[in-house]
Amino acid sequence: MAFVSNDEINEIRAQADIVSIIGSYIPLTQRGKNYVCVCPFHDDHSPSMSVSSEKQIYKCFSCGATGNVFTFVSEYENVPFIEAVSIVANKIGRKLSLDTYKSNVNQVFKEEYEIMLLAQKFYQNNLRTSFAKEANKYLKDRNMTEDIIKEFGIGLSLDSNDSLIKLLNSKNYDNKKLENIGLINNVNGKFYDMFSRRITFPLWDKDGNIVGFSARVYRGEKDVSKYMNSKESKIFKKGETLYNYHNAVNHAKREKSIIVVEGFMDAIRISSIGIKNVVALQGTAMTDNQITMLKKLRVKVILCLDNDNAGLIATLNNGEELVKNNIETFVIRLSGEKDPDEYILANGAEAFQKNVQNPISFFEFKINNLKSNKDLNNVEDLATYVNDVLKNLSTTTDEILREVTLNKLSNDYNLSIDVLKKKLLSFAPVEVKSIKQPAKKERVKKEAYTIASEKILYFMMNGNEYINEYRNKLGFFSDSIHREIANEIVYYYETNKKITVADFITYITNKNNIKEKVMEIVNNAINDIVTIEAMDEYIDVVLKITTKNEIKRLKDLMKKELDMDKKMKLAEQIAELKKEDV
Ligand SMILES: [Zn+2]
Known part of the structure; x- marks a missing residue:
């Protein structure tokens, strides 16, 4: 059977100019060497996406979307990667039999x-x-x-x-x-x-x-x-599946939301009344993998778990994780029946639909939940409640949510708004971001070591000379994910005898363990000028920190060592390392 080879996919990528392919979906404006456009993958109001004609990749400064021409088409048209390859091939007038490629990948x-x-x-x-x-x-x-x-x-x-x-x-x-x-x-x-x-x-x-x-x-x-x-x-792998996901994906994108339930019977029942954007966890706890799957949809998540205590706790825990991952999260709590399946059987489709149309925000749900087991006519209970609400409020950067909640507390319980504000500040000495700015992707502060390691990996994706430089001067990363990516880059080069960032992206699209990290690395480095000198500087940083850590490790060992001979040996080793580290 004739398969579409990796070489052929890379050929298609090389022939399809990313600027004209993305330009066929959304208008692009040239800015210097690059092109910019409004990012289609988040609620963008000013152009946050940059498309590099030189590197043949795109990146969004705001939501972190990164990739090559195939990942763009795959995400934009919401089709599997293989289908995106075929769409791109078509656009440049090449024929690609999808079936043969499908059987190739699977x-x-x-x-x-x-x-x-x-x-x-x-x-x-x-x-x-x-x-x-x-x-x-x-x-x-x-x-x-x-x-x-x-x-x-x-x-x-x-x-x-x-x-x-x-x-x-x-x-x-x-x-x-x-x-x-x-x-x-x-x-x-x-x-x-x-x-x-x-x-x-x-x-x-x-x-x-x-x-x-x-x-x-x-x-x-x-x-x-x-x-x-x-x-x-x-x-x-149970933790890597969500029941009905493959059916729900397109509906979720259309509805801009996805309903998450516990059991597959719930998903089946909800789907049977025409609500197709539904998936089931097959349990109560959400795994990191499931969160990643939901996050990729870039739609709001509506938790509709069972109507028991386990479901309530799971709603709080899962909601917290979703919010941490910058996913807009809503909650439906059904009353009466034990789960959505029984609720629909007992109350009918329309009653359930009403619930779906009126979910409450996770924040509101959390605040409401703070009231349970408290008698708000009791002064002490009320004080605890207000404090808990303010504590929760201090973790949000949503200024409007703060304002509305403070006003509501003030009105409902006859409290001075100034006192509430002062108290809120005592929980949150952080600056309040303005709501008007688009939500920038949380930049996690990285240590110099990680930054340097990731730059080196990015450079390695740019050609053999950089891979050689890594092999000759470094050859190893202590962090397992960096090590894995380095191994993949080397392996990719060995198999294909050439490497570009855009082609390497194609290669890792089905490697779920490293994909996200590679995209993040590319996103952070896309505008870097790639030279051997720059790479050497990063290698230097990694080597210095590695030596420093090794010295520290040996010093700790030395402290604990009682045998004098061994102690001396360690001291010699340390002196040796210090000589190198100049
Ligand atoms: Zn974006």
Whole structure:
């Protein structure tokens, strides 16, 4: 089969001028060597995006968006990277067969995905057999219509515990492989289906590949757990998936919001009433990976977790994390029923829609929550409450929110606004940023060592001479992520015999562990003048700090060392290092 090679993708990138491709989406203005435009990836009012014709990359000074021509098209059109390659190819008049490329990128797990799809089709077909009477009655009782069953690929694992394995063996799939992806179970050397006597719900990764199943009992069995999930495997990492994400992405972008629920049944139910921008955590706590997935959507997040205490605590914790990540966060708390699924079944679609139209901001939710367990007619409780509100308020930079909240406190409890303001200042000696300025991306203060290391990595992406300089003069980073990126750069160069920043970006787009960091490094360095002299200066900084740290480490060792001989040896080592460090 003819695959589209990396070389060909790089060729397409080299032929497609980023200035004219981005210019075909949004107007660009030339400013010096670069072009600027209003950033399409955040709520931009003045041109924050810079496009470098020389480097063939773009960066936003405000929200941090960075990348090459493919990542721009992928983000702007909201399509997978591979499709962006094909779109760009089309724009410059080259033909690219998407299917062949798709099978190229996914070929590592191609067979696993194939098997999962086959299993899902098998389970789904079981619902149409005579064995499915009880299961179909259960689904009907739960208001799971034919449409829902189809849309979410719901199926049935049969009573016999070898029907799936028989099917898959007849297609000559290896049992070890089936066991590894959690479809079958090895009991004393004999293999059985992992799921039986359960309704099955496929779980997808972010690209829509089936990577596992969740299966629940339907006959009211009490002696087994209600739900059984696929174990983690090389294709299924629970913390890296959000149920229904692949379906919800486009709807979320259109609605400019995404609703986050706990269970997949909630997501299915909400989707069934026409609200398609919904994903499920499959639990209560949000992982860093899930937050990154949500952040990438650049839309507001609406938390709608279960109506119990665990759901309340999870709303507070997850909301805090989302806000920390600069994600605009809202909250819906349903009352009465235990979760969105039951709420909709009991109160109907319209009642739920009303909730969706009126979410409260996470801040307001947090403030309201401070009132719980307090009697605000009691002076002490009221004082505690007001203090807590001011403490929370001191962490926000939103001036209007401060003003509104202070006025409300003052009115509601008859307190002097000046006293409140004074008290607020005592919690927050920081300057209040003006709301009128666009929210600048939080610049985390980096140490000289990190800055220098990251500059060196950026230089390395600019050509072999910089990679050689690194190899000859440094050769190693103590920080694991820097080390990993350096290894990838070297590997990329070895394989392709040339390297540019823009092509390296293509290469790392599916390397989730380093992607964000590489983009951040490029974003910070895009306007740097790349010379060997400048690189040497950064290498110098890293070496000096490394030596300094080593001296400190040895000194600490020396302090603790009781053996005089060993102590002397350490002192010699330190003296040696100090000589170098001039
Ligand atoms: Zn931006």
